Amino acid sequence: MERDGVISRWDDEKGFGFIRPPAGGGEFFLHISAFRGDRRPLEGDAVRFVAGTDRQGRPRAEHARLAGLAIDLPPIRQKPPAPATRAKARSGREFVEARRPRSMPAALALLAALLLLPLAGAWSWLHDGHPGGWLLAYPGFSLIAFFAYWRDKRSAERGAWRTPEQSLHLFELLGGWPGAFLAQRLFRHKTRKLSFLLPFWGIVLLHQAFWLDHLGGGFLFAALARQLGG
Numbered sequence: 001m002e003r004d005g006v007i008s009r010w011d012d013e014k015g016f017g018f019i020r021p022p023a024g025g026g027e028f029f030l031h032i033s034a035f036r037g038d039r040r041p042l043e044g045d046a047v048r049f050v051a052g053t054d055r056q057g058r059p060r061a062e063h064a065r066l067a068g069l070a071i072d073l074p075p076i077r078q079k080p081p082a083p084a085t086r087a088k089a090r091s092g093r094e095f096v097e098a099r100r101p102r103s104m105p106a107a108l109a110l111l112a113a114l115l116l117l118p119l120a121g122a123w124s125w126l127h128d129g130h131p132g133g134w135l136l137a138y139p140g141f142s143l144i145a146f147f148a149y150w151r152d153k154r155s156a157e158r159g160a161w162r163t164p165e166q167s168l169h170l171f172e173l174l175g176g177w178p179g180a181f182l183a184q185r186l187f188r189h190k191t192r193k194l195s196f197l198l199p200f201w202g203i204v205l206l207h208q209a210f211w212l213d214h215l216g217g218g219f220l221f222a223a224l225a226r227q228l229g230g
Helices: 104-127 133-158 165-187 194-215 219-229
Strands: 002-011 016-020 028-031 046-053 059-066 085-090 093-098
Touching (some): 028 046, 104 133, 104 194, 165 194
Parallel strands (some): 028 059
Antiparallel strands (some): 002 016, 002 046, 046 059, 085 093
């Protein structure tokens, strides 16, 4: 049976929000894929919905529509285009959103450019006779990071448990930043939050600096190691 409710919270960009029943109690998660109507929902809209639960037993709306007459238009369930530039404040954190190139060829070209130093450094490392088993961390942790981003994206869409950002950064630091970069572009995930992007690009620059230093003789990181050890 359909129940009455009000959209208490709604994030139009992410395409999900929550429905509050008029009698109070727990809120129901609502994803845009379950919504029907002649426009996208807004915070404060009165809706009719069918209550259900997700796989973890948490309340969610299996179906929802605007209260009153509503025409089912599937295009409204598509993600709205992002504006050229937008700044938002949420829970005291600043978000800076800017339009970025969505062309995968451009992203792949940038990734190839970022991999030039690591590849040249790895070749030099092996050519000098150093053990190279640890170099497998790059493809290995890239796969782990790619899967972690994919899982976190799906969790965000379903309102499920998210992967901690510290875990994503750890995979990147251990060599998985190429897989993380590719996942960001492919899934359009974690590409706008400045507080997340700064550590990510810091990790990328750290790896670039390591290989640049190695190709130049390894003096910088050797001196740093001596300082830390002494």
